[in-house]
Amino acid sequence: MVLNKKITILQVLPDLNSGGVERGTLEINKYLANKGHRTLVISNGGRMVRELKSDKGEHFKLGVGKKNLFVIFTVFKLINFIKKNKIDIVHARSRLPAWICFFAINCIKKNNRPIFITTVHGPYSVNFYSSIMTKGEKVIVVSEMIREYVLKNYKIDRKKIVLNYRGVSDKNFPFNYKPSQKWLKKWHKDFPQTKNKIILTLPGRITRWKGQDDFIIVLKEIIKKNSNVHALIVGDKDKNLKFTKELKEIVKKLGLEQNISFVGNRKDIKEIMSISRIVFSLSKEPEAFGRISLESLSLGIPVIAYSHGGVKEQLIKLLPKGLIKVGNIYDVVNLALRWIAKPPKIKKNNFFTLKKMLQNTLDVYEKAVEEKWEASIDKKR
Numbered sequence: 001m002v003l004n005k006k007i008t009i010l011q012v013l014p015d016l017n018s019g020g021v022e023r024g025t026l027e028i029n030k031y032l033a034n035k036g037h038r039t040l041v042i043s044n045g046g047r048m049v050r051e052l053k054s055d056k057g058e059h060f061k062l063g064v065g066k067k068n069l070f071v072i073f074t075v076f077k078l079i080n081f082i083k084k085n086k087i088d089i090v091h092a093r094s095r096l097p098a099w100i101c102f103f104a105i106n107c108i109k110k111n112n113r114p115i116f117i118t119t120v121h122g123p124y125s126v127n128f129y130s131s132i133m134t135k136g137e138k139v140i141v142v143s144e145m146i147r148e149y150v151l152k153n154y155k156i157d158r159k160k161i162v163l164n165y166r167g168v169s170d171k172n173f174p175f176n177y178k179p180s181q182k183w184l185k186k187w188h189k190d191f192p193q194t195k196n197k198i199i200l201t202l203p204g205r206i207t208r209w210k211g212q213d214d215f216i217i218v219l220k221e222i223i224k225k226n227s228n229v230h231a232l233i234v235g236d237k238d239k240n241l242k243f244t245k246e247l248k249e250i251v252k253k254l255g256l257e258q259n260i261s262f263v264g265n266r267k268d269i270k271e272i273m274s275i276s277r278i279v280f281s282l283s284k285e286p287e288a289f290g291r292i293s294l295e296s297l298s299l300g301i302p303v304i305a306y307s308h309g310g311v312k313e314q315l316i317k318l319l320p321k322g323l324i325k326v327g328n329i330y331d332v333v334n335l336a337l338r339w340i341a342k343p344p345k346i347k348k349n350n351f352f353t354l355k356k357m358l359q360n361t362l363d364v365y366e367k368a369v370e371e372k373w374e375a376s377i378d379k380k381r
Contacts, residue, residue: 145286212235
């Protein structure tokens with residue numbers, strides 16, 4: 001049975017500034033609102049609030065991401081908010097907000113409690129604090145890797161877990177996308193060293209586990225066979241100044257200063273990936289999902305990746321030949337040289353789509369409401 005009922009959903013997260021979780025929150029908000037459901041978000045605010053509101057979402061500012069002695073008052077405020085707005089579902093996307101939601105919900109009379117849903121976005125440190133993410137009546141996981149992490153480390157009914165891969169919009173990342181001439185002209189003005197070069201790109205935060213140091217070694221070996229390449233490290237170079245300095249020292253020591261550019265954090269990552277011959281994902285620790293690699297594959301740009309985590313799950317479906325054993329730099333080099341000479345064919349991404357992710361999320365909500373309704377009918381019999 002499918003309930004013909006409009007649902008009131010509250011998503012709760014620390015803030016709405018930037019990031020994959022925040023983007024996913026906005027995408028779900030827009031989808032639900034367009035389906036006629038009421039969608040609310042509680043956070044500490046941020047620059048994405050305006051976009052949320054323009055997509056028919058309602059935002060309420062509450063310090064759910066701050067650890068302090070006044071958190072008990074936040075719980076009481078949330079209790080009143082839930083009651084006032086007759087919330088059907090509370091969807092928590094982070095640990096502290098999840099604890100606040102958990103306490104608030106459990107202070108409400110059982111018959112009037114909203115359904116508590118959590119999403120586990122990554123492999124948190126295993127402890128009591130993190131266990132809250134497994135307390136939802138439905139626990140959404142973003143990859144098989146995260147499902148296994150949850151099952152391995154916490155006592156949980158497997159039936160509660162719902163796998164819902166993150167997805168990419170084919171409108172935002174169309175297959176075989178080409179950037180505009182205007183963009184290309186500005187890019188070559190800003191980065192003339194890339195003109196007429198084969199571009200190799202590693203996007204991601206500059207941090208030790210993302211593998212920028214491996215990427216530099218890969219470049220060094222590729223240049224021995226093909227000097228017409230230029231590498232891009234795309235990511236915020238100011239948040240980890242110490243490691244950025246180390247990377248630049250390695251580049252200087254290897255004599256690669258003319259062959260690699262640190263371009264910083266960019267809003268035009270789609271365009272940068274679209275002019276790349278290969279995009280690399282060389283994270284030394286497994287990614288929970290790895291949105292950037294999926295965006296590249298969705299554009300039709302091949303990805304060479306270390307074989308673990310959510311990125312492995314993507315490539316198994318879309319480009320299995322791109323998987324390399326973690327740390328095996330010379331296999332990365334050899335595959336890159338082959339693909340520079342002859343790019344591989346890539347399957348169009350019809351599996352990890354935004355539409356599927358959003359519909360799956362709504363299905364979780366509707367099923368949870370339906371099960372609650374059926375349970376209440378059974379009690380009355």
